[in-house]
Amino acid sequence: MPYTNQAAALIHSVKAVGERLIAANPVELAVGNVVRRVLHIVREEDLSLTTAAMAGLNLSAESDDEDDTDRDNHPALSAAAIAAASRSTLRPPSLQTLLEDVPDSAAVPHTSSSGGDSEGKSKSADKSSRSRKLKHDVIEAVNELIQDISTCHELIAEQAVEHIHQNEVILTLGSSRTVLEFLCAAKEKKRSFRVFVAEGAPRYQGHLLAKELVTRGLQTTLITDSAVFAMISRVNMVIVGAHAVMANGGVIAPVGLNMVALAAQKHAVPFVVLAGSHKLCPLYPHHPEVLLNELRSPSELLDFGEFSDCLDFGSGIGAPLLHVVNPTFDYVPPKLVSLFITDTGGHNPSYMYRLIADYYSADDLVLERRTTSGN
Amino acid sequence: MKQPPQKKDGPPVASSIAASERIGVDRSVEKERKKDLPPPRKQFDDESRGGRAKRRSVLNQPEARNRVELFRHLPPHKNGTQLPSLESKFFELHEKHPAVYKVGLQYLAGDLSGGNARCIAMLQAFQEAIRDYSTPPEKTLTRDLTSKIGGFVSFLIECRPLSMSMGNAIRFLKSRIARLPLTLSESEAKTTLCSDIDRFINEKIVLADKVILRHAATKIRDGDVLLTYGSSCVVEMILLYAHELGKQFRVVVVDSHPMLEGQKLLRRLVVKGLSCTYTQLNAISYVMHKVTRVFLGASSIFSNGTVYSTVGTASVAMVAHAFRVPVLVCCEAYKFHERVQLDSICFNELGDPDAISKVPGRVDVNYLDNLTDKQKENLELLNLKYDATPSDYISVIVTDYGMIPPTSVPVIVREYRKEYLLI
Numbered sequence: 001m002p003y004t005n006q007a008a009a010l011i012h013s014v015k016a017v018g019e020r021l022i023a024a025n026p027v028e029l030a031v032g033n034v035v036r037r038v039l040h041i042v043r044e045e046d047l048s049l050t051t052a053a054m055a056g057l058n059l060s061a062e063s064d065d066e067d068d069t070d071r072d073n074h075p076a077l078s079a080a081a082i083a084a085a086s087r088s089t090l091r092p093p094s095l096q097t098l099l100e101d102v103p104d105s106a107a108v109p110h111t112s113s114s115g116g117d118s119e120g121k122s123k124s125a126d127k128s129s130r131s132r133k134l135k136h137d138v139i140e141a142v143n144e145l146i147q148d149i150s151t152c153h154e155l156i157a158e159q160a161v162e163h164i165h166q167n168e169v170i171l172t173l174g175s176s177r178t179v180l181e182f183l184c185a186a187k188e189k190k191r192s193f194r195v196f197v198a199e200g201a202p203r204y205q206g207h208l209l210a211k212e213l214v215t216r217g218l219q220t221t222l223i224t225d226s227a228v229f230a231m232i233s234r235v236n237m238v239i240v241g242a243h244a245v246m247a248n249g250g251v252i253a254p255v256g257l258n259m260v261a262l263a264a265q266k267h268a269v270p271f272v273v274l275a276g277s278h279k280l281c282p283l284y285p286h287h288p289e290v291l292l293n294e295l296r297s298p299s300e301l302l303d304f305g306e307f308s309d310c311l312d313f314g315s316g317i318g319a320p321l322l323h324v325v326n327p328t329f330d331y332v333p334p335k336l337v338s339l340f341i342t343d344t345g346g347h348n349p350s351y352m353y354r355l356i357a358d359y360y361s362a363d364d365l366v367l368e369r370r371t372t373s374g375n
Numbered sequence: 376m377k378q379p380p381q382k383k384d385g386p387p388v389a390s391s392i393a394a395s396e397r398i399g400v401d402r403s404v405e406k407e408r409k410k411d412l413p414p415p416r417k418q419f420d421d422e423s424r425g426g427r428a429k430r431r432s433v434l435n436q437p438e439a440r441n442r443v444e445l446f447r448h449l450p451p452h453k454n455g456t457q458l459p460s461l462e463s464k465f466f467e468l469h470e471k472h473p474a475v476y477k478v479g480l481q482y483l484a485g486d487l488s489g490g491n492a493r494c495i496a497m498l499q500a501f502q503e504a505i506r507d508y509s510t511p512p513e514k515t516l517t518r519d520l521t522s523k524i525g526g527f528v529s530f531l532i533e534c535r536p537l538s539m540s541m542g543n544a545i546r547f548l549k550s551r552i553a554r555l556p557l558t559l560s561e562s563e564a565k566t567t568l569c570s571d572i573d574r575f576i577n578e579k580i581v582l583a584d585k586v587i588l589r590h591a592a593t594k595i596r597d598g599d600v601l602l603t604y605g606s607s608c609v610v611e612m613i614l615l616y617a618h619e620l621g622k623q624f625r626v627v628v629v630d631s632h633p634m635l636e637g638q639k640l641l642r643r644l645v646v647k648g649l650s651c652t653y654t655q656l657n658a659i660s661y662v663m664h665k666v667t668r669v670f671l672g673a674s675s676i677f678s679n680g681t682v683y684s685t686v687g688t689a690s691v692a693m694v695a696h697a698f699r700v701p702v703l704v705c706c707e708a709y710k711f712h713e714r715v716q717l718d719s720i721c722f723n724e725l726g727d728p729d730a731i732s733k734v735p736g737r738v739d740v741n742y743l744d745n746l747t748d749k750q751k752e753n754l755e756l757l758n759l760k761y762d763a764t765p766s767d768y769i770s771v772i773v774t775d776y777g778m779i780p781p782t783s784v785p786v787i788v789r790e791y792r793k794e795y796l797l798i
Contacts, residue, residue: 199632199731201632201657202655202657204734204737204742207732207740207742208742211743211746211750211754213753214746214749214752215749217753218753219753219755220753221443221754221755221756222754222757223731223757224631224632224633224686224687224731224757224758225631225656225690226631226632226656226687226762227687227757227759227762228690229687229690229719229762230686230689230718230719230720230759230762231720231757233718233720234445255658255661256656256658259656259690259693259694262693262694262697263690266693289660289661289664300737301630301653301654301655302653306638306736307638321645321648321649321651322641322645322651322653323650323651323653324652324654325654325658326654326655327658330661
């Protein structure tokens with residue numbers, strides 16, 4: 001596979017796999033995030049390799065060369081080669097590329113025909129070494145990404161000491177491993193504080209978190225979700241985890257957190273969201289309560305046995321009288337969030353869109369493959 | 376909270392306010408106002424008052440296991456494990472009338488809940504006790520009966536702290552006893568008192584509910600989606616009444632752990648043919664998009680407009696306010712109180728802490744079983760029963776005096792309190 005095509009082919013195959021992964025569970029945004037990160041890595045590595053190659057071509061053009069047969073051809077070829085190289089890199093869509101709409105494979109014979117055979121041979125030697133280098137770089141970068149995702153808890157927990165001081169009261173809802181590590185890191189640094197854990201019906205994960213916290217020696221009070229408004233006036237800070245962070249700074253969080261965020265805003269309590277950078281999604285939320293939500297089984301709320309008479313849809317009236325709603329996620333708008341703490345530091349919700357440029361490329365936002373139209 | 380208004384206790388603050396109004400106001404009315412200043416509530420951690428009550432207590436105080444520091448001023452929950460021992464004492468205690476004893480046991484077991492139901496049951500028990508009462512020699516009826524009623528009330532408080540409605544009813548009864556003309560014979564006095572109690576129940580609760588139904592039903596239109604929280608008897612009556620009138624609407628019942636009262640309401644509504652949606656409190660932001668009105672019940676409304684109601688009501692009102700949905704609180708006027716309260720911590724009721732670790736119907740939620748001692752030492756369980764909703768979240772309060780804004784509650788308390796005391 002010629003190198004000009006290799007990055008494009010790689011992206012093509014990653015997109016194919018990624019599309020299927022995302023289609024399997026669109027609500028699990030982290031999957032899409034990681035796919036887009038990998039695509040971004042491929043593009044970046046390819047770009048850096050090509051700029052290195054172009055720099056190399058420029059140098060060889062300027063240097064006093066011992067190879068006489070090439071010297072005459074060099075100035076003309078280098079310009080063509082540069083043009084070809086720049087055309088083959090995956091540059092962002094511009095009006096020119098949209099109007100050209102030349103598939104990458106067609107560009108290849110064009111460039112090779114512009115050079116002589118000897119040029120072609122040395123180029124192919126370069127191509128294979130460059131393709132191996134691309135593969136190697138991409139794999140290394142992906143390994144780094146894996147490492148980052150698995151160590152994000154430690155990086156976030158390191159910042160705990162800056163935010164939690166003595167005799168504080170922290171409120172959280174449900175259970176999040178990031179929050180657990182965060183609070184325990186502050187405890188390690190000998191800050192004594194108390195935690196109110198709201199149980200987080202209907203999964204009651206708050207019970208688990210409370211058990212973990214008392215095992216590690218933290219003073220914990222388990223409260224019901226209904227008591228959050230009553231207790232929040234005595235709380236110094238609300239610290240929660242997130243399922244996903246959207247590009248506008250909004251948070252897809254476990255159900256109940258919008259209520260907590262509103263209560264925190266009313267009482268001027270900072271609402272802090274902990275999220276690893278792999279949770280940052282480059283999409284903007286449209287109607288997130290419905291489109292980015294998952295409804296779970298009603299049996300978590302109502303016992304089917306007890307309520308079988310009410311849930312009898314077979315009785316001839318037609319329309320069922322009883323609906324049960326059990327959503328998994330809540331959307332918290334960015335104006336209710338005071339601070340995001342990620343593995344790259346603390347950020348305002350209004351800043352999150354800038355981080356997207358670090359991790360994602362604009363081409364990858366829509367992952368459906370573009371059908372090539374023959375113009 | 377149950378102490379009768381002390382005639383000597385009015386602090387001097389009241390006089391400076393009254394001074395500016397002295398010109399047009401009668402001296403006796405001013406004295407009334409000073410007398411009626413609410414005495415400070417009895418705090419559980421106050422040693423001077425706690426001692427006397429302990430000596431007279433029938434129930435054993437439960438040991439203070441994992442008491443949340445913030446709520447040390449509230450009496451701990453009396454759980455139902457004392458029930459068998461109390462039932463065996465039923466025939467032994469002569470100074471407590473059996474009807475009152477029975478009502479107390481029902482409170483302790485949790486069989487009777489809801490402000491109106493508890494109040495009516497208590498008043499009817501007092502009626503029976505009054506009918507069976509006979510004045511001992513060398514004692515006046517008024518003083519002896521008042522002290523007897525006081526004894527009954529302290530027993531009921533031990534079973535379960537009084538609700539505001541009950542407190543107001545007791546004040547009414549005591550003032551009626553105090554105003555009995557001395558010329559009446561004992562049997563006439565007793566019949567007068569019993570008929571007064573009947574009138575109170577009839578006018579202040581039963582007829583008041585009918586008036587509230589009529590007012591609230593005007594606020595329900597076809598196509599509405601009405602949300603209610605927990606189980607309030609008044610809201611249930613409103614929904615059924617509107618359904619009988621033929622209005623087409625849907626109901627969203629929001630429920631919360633550990634009481635799960637909404638399930639009982641849900642069953643009663645579905646049986647009558649209303650289409651209902653059931654969800655739990657955390658999902659309130661999800662459902663609130665479609666809701667057009669929120670109907671809430673109240674245990675009491677304070678003079679600063681704060682609504683004191685089942686825990687979680689404040690969250691519902693807050694989210695409704697954020698989504699610009701009108702919140703209507705339906706409450707009879709006898710539940711209004713002249714005290715003020717800013718947050719839910721100053722005064723509340725503690726429920727059974729162990730009820731939090733278990734979920735009825737979900738055996739998979741057993742994370743808090745088998746805790747080690749070290750874990751138990753650090754873990755506290757808090758089960759609050761009430762919370763205070765700030766008045767800015769409430770759009771209108773529907774009472775038997777009409778539909779009033781929350782700022783008019785002290786006006787009703789001041790202008791109409793004498794009316795119901797004198798009936």
